[in-house]
Amino acid sequence: MGEKFPFRARNPDNTRQLILDAARIEFAKAGLSGARVDKIAETSGVNKRMIYHYFGGKELLFAAVVEAAYMDIRSQEQALGLDGLAPSEAMRLLLDFTWKYHLQNPAFITLVNSENLHQARHIEGNRQLRKLQKAYVGMVEGILQRGVASGEFRQGIDAVQLCISIAAVSFYYLNNRYTGRVLFGFDFMNKNALLARRQFNTQTIMRMVAARPD
CATH class of the missing domain: 1.10.357.10 (Tetracycline Repressor, domain 2)
Known part of the structure; x- marks a missing residue:
């Protein structure tokens, strides 16, 4: 099982930070091309739709x-x-x-x-x-x-x-x-x-x- 962040009450700043923390782990491990948004969503506890809402896509993330x-x-x-x-x-x-x-x-x-x-x-x-x-x-x-x-x-x-x-x-x-x-x-x-x-x-x-x- 990979690292997973604990649940926190949702607000825009917390949600954005959860995504960034999870994305840092995934990008550091797999690079841009190998990183998976699905994995970032799983680790952060934030669904993919919200990731795209906050960052617009994998490159921008x-x-x-x-x-x-x-x-x-x-x-x-x-x-x-x-x-x-x-x-x-x-x-x-x-x-x-x-x-x-x-x-x-x-x-x-x-x-x-x-x-x-x-x-x-x-x-x-x-x-x-x-x-x-x-x-x-x-x-x-x-x-x-x-x-x-x-x-x-x-x-x-x-x-x-x-x-x-x-x-x-x-x-x-x-x-x-x-x-x-x-x-x-x-x-x-x-x-x-x-x-x-x-x-x-x-x-x-x-x-x-x-x-x-x-």
Whole structure:
């Protein structure tokens, strides 16, 4: 038996969220082409007619799920309160958050992979996501500027490239955990391996941004 959500009193917001939660599971498991609206209806406890009423179809539902996935990580990053921390502390906290988020939300990785297979067509015109991404880059840029001013970070770091690197050091490792286990010969998800990777990620990025000695 698959995961099934408990009954909740029906109202538009609850119903929409039930559908999104069930769809996230189904799309993460089967991708857009393999996902079944019947399964989403069964898991959510919402009939197919209501799913089409709220989202208009499987493609639009997938777009909503991907949007929600990005909005979740971006909103949690903004809630970290990094602007009030010392630059190095803020950067370490962001690195730690990113690693833990990717580790604890494997559906995010599979959904991003799926959207990349579709060449990002479901989010291409999404202004809200671009606005959130711009805010995220601005937050990282602010940390960098404060770090340069305090002497902790070097000048000339591209905030966009740094954002990509912060995501990449955890995303790639977790995304390739199965092929990596075979090719490198160790269990990527072993407790000690995860701890070593977390430490490596932090050391790598912190050395990348650190001020160079005169």
